[in-house]
């Protein structure tokens with residue numbers, strides 16, 4: 314089984330998650346590449362795709378990549394600024410899954426928080442008080458918490474989850 318771990322990451326959070334998942338995979342038949350360099354997806358049986366959440370959805374480059382996949386076993390992972398157990402996070406994962414589920418088999422999903430870039434927080438600071446993204450104390454606290462992620466625990470959980478799911482596929486084939 315040839316495995317590709319591929320990711321779309323602007324500021325590094327999703328790349329970190331991708332690298333932790335890749336490191337946790339015990340298979341020797343594995344490759345990790347940013348999505349930009351993953352033009353040969355047809356050569357793999359399993360593709361684990363990671364993205365940063367952009368306005369509640371997979372980043373554009375990840376969405377374009379996901380749309381093209383066919384007859385693969387797919388894992389989806391993502392990072393976002395909001396709470397990972399929120400409806401918003403669930404929907405952001407589901408939007409990725411919806412892009413592939415009709416022509417592929419989705420085997421695993423994971424989402425965790427990721428630090429918001431300093432630039433985006435600076436942009437929020439200059440927004441008028443009635444703007445949806447205007448900074449409040451509650452939001453600042455959330456951004457401080459998001460800045461601790463992906464945490465060591467997030468990386469460990471994701472690695473274990475994807476490795477175990479891949480083991481279960483190998484066992485099914487035996």
Ligand SMILES: Cc1cc2nc3c(=O)[nH]c(=O)nc-3n(C[C@H](O)[C@H](O)[C@H](O)COP(=O)(O)O)c2cc1C
Nearest residue numbers: 322323324325326327365366368369392394395427
């Ligand atoms: C343009 C932009 C849009 C974003 N939209 C959302 C969003 O809708 N929901 C959310 O929870 N986080 C959002 N974020 C936060 C990122 O998803 C989060 O910081 C993510 O971990 C970034 O991953 P990366 O470091 O791999 O690029 C947004 C960030 C940017 C820059």
